[in-house]
Amino acid sequence: MQIEKNVSLKKYNSWQVGGEAEYFVLPENMEQMREAEAFAKTNNLQITVIGSGSNVLVPDHGIKGLVICTKKFRGLHCSQEENRLFIECMAGEPKFALMKAFLKENLPPAIFLSGLPGDVGGGLVMNAGISEGLKPREFVEICDWLEVLRDGEVHRYHNKDLDWSYRHCRGWEPGIIVRASFSWPLEDRQDNLKQKTKDFSKTRWQRQPLDLPSCGSTFVNPSKDKSAGYYIEKAGLKGFQIGDAAVSEKHANFIVNLGNAKAADIKQVIEHIQQSVREQFRVDLRTEVRFL
Ligand SMILES: Cc1cc2nc3c(=O)[nH]c(=O)nc-3n(C[C@H](O)[C@H](O)[C@H](O)COP(=O)(O)OP(=O)(O)OC[C@H]3O[C@@H](n4cnc5c(N)ncnc54)[C@H](O)[C@@H]3O)c2cc1C
Incomplete structure (x- = not known):
């Protein structure tokens, strides 16, 4: 794993602005994530985590310390148990991948996830969602648990232990969200879901x-x-x-x-x-x- 110095963050945020990260790394698995965290600790560097950078303003003078970008921190696994679809994924998985996994089973979380930018980690931190009256429409409704890496150890937080509100999820900090599990009942399968997600994305393009x-x-x-x-x-x-x-x-x-x-x-x-x-x-x- 390469920890680089003085990396421009312009291509790592959706506003395409801002200065350089003093140190920058793109971990691809848990071992590299632990290595990155340990590097920051050893060198007394502050850690800043970004996913797709679609909800952050990076200052022109850049960011001191180590910027950990989760874009390559990927992996997704689906299973079915007790008539529920479970999706476990790493924090850097794009929301699009989560959407596709729900869509494959014709389950309604696919609708609010369609067209939502960014990664799963950022989606959890922001309790991302939409304001339209759909069910579900925010991350809080589909997340079972999330895991946080802190000082080399992974801690699991169940949905009810977290403090969720409009565009916020608290109670897991400090640390790096590394993995999460989502689920939805299979009996809630809907017809025409593919078309609904397409219509939803189309409306975004019309309005935004x-x-x-x-x-x-x-x-x-x-x-x-x-x-x-x-x-x-x-x-x-x-x-x-x-x-x-x-x-x-x-x-x-x-x-x-x-x-x-x-x-x-x-x-x-x-x-x-x-x-x-x-x-x-x-x-x-x-x-x-x-x-x-
Ligand atoms: C065109 C456009 C449309 C959008 N529409 C919507 C919308 O409809 N609804 C909505 O809710 N949002 C929307 N957003 C905002 C944004 O996409 C979401 O908030 C998204 O969930 C952010 O994900 P990200 O990976 O880009 O997070 P980032 O912007 O990279 O990070 C967001 C915050 O989470 C922290 N963070 C990210 N990953 C981790 C991690 N693994 N561990 C710890 N902290 C972490 C960051 O430090 C930062 O504080 C939109 C953005 C754009 C550009």
């Missing part, structure tokens, strides 16, 4: 600016009846731009990189939106995106 680098929704919806995008649009901020970072004309909660945006530009757009919405509507918009 998926042709430009972004991090998806920048802000958490402040309430059930009004979305963050509603307030941003009402504040007249569609198209607002600093450098090459702009509020999307297609979906106001998306900040897109028009070419050469810097992380600082994106941060300034975020702050401007928060200030404008606070002044005009007395609403505080909290970021869904994580600042690394």
Whole structure:
């Protein structure tokens, strides 16, 4: 396993911005993951974990310490027991692979997972999901347990031991999520599921600016009846731009990189939106995106 120095993180995040990782590694299995963790401990380096980087803002000055990217940390195994489908997978498995495993058995988790970017690990940390009234629609509903590597040891946390909320899962930190298990009853098989997942992905393409680098929704919806995008649009901020970072004309909660945006530009757009919405509507918009 190669631990590299001064690696640009631009190609490891979906905004395609930010500086270098002081140290960077792509572990491919548990042994390498343990090795990477031990390297950080021995050299007194802080660890930052990223999956697909589809929900993070990497600063222009880069990240000190060791960045562990789980993109190659893959593996997925399906089994059936007591009329349930079980899927065990490593944290770097893309959500797309999880979606395909549910889809193969025509099970409804495939619908909310279709078109969700990123890896399983990031999906768990973010309790990723959709706001449409589907069942299931978030990771909390399909996860049985997850495993965390901490100081060389693996700890298992069952769903009920974790603190899940809208776009958050807590109670497992600190550490690196390495593996998780998901399941759904087989008796819940649905007809036309393949078509439903296709329709769902199509709607995303219609509503979201998926042709430009972004991090998806920048802000958490402040309430059930009004979305963050509603307030941003009402504040007249569609198209607002600093450098090459702009509020999307297609979906106001998306900040897109028009070419050469810097992380600082994106941060300034975020702050401007928060200030404008606070002044005009007395609403505080909290970021869904994580600042690394
Ligand atoms: C176009 C677009 C559309 C999107 N649509 C949606 C949507 O509909 N619903 C939704 O919920 N999200 C959406 N997102 C946001 C994002 O895809 C999700 O939050 C996703 O789950 C993040 O996964 P990731 O692998 O990219 O995580 P990253 O962005 O790499 O990481 C997210 C956080 O998790 C931590 N982390 C990641 N992996 C691990 C690990 N193994 N162990 C410990 N910590 C870890 C990181 O440190 C970071 O804090 C969208 C993003 C884009 C770009």
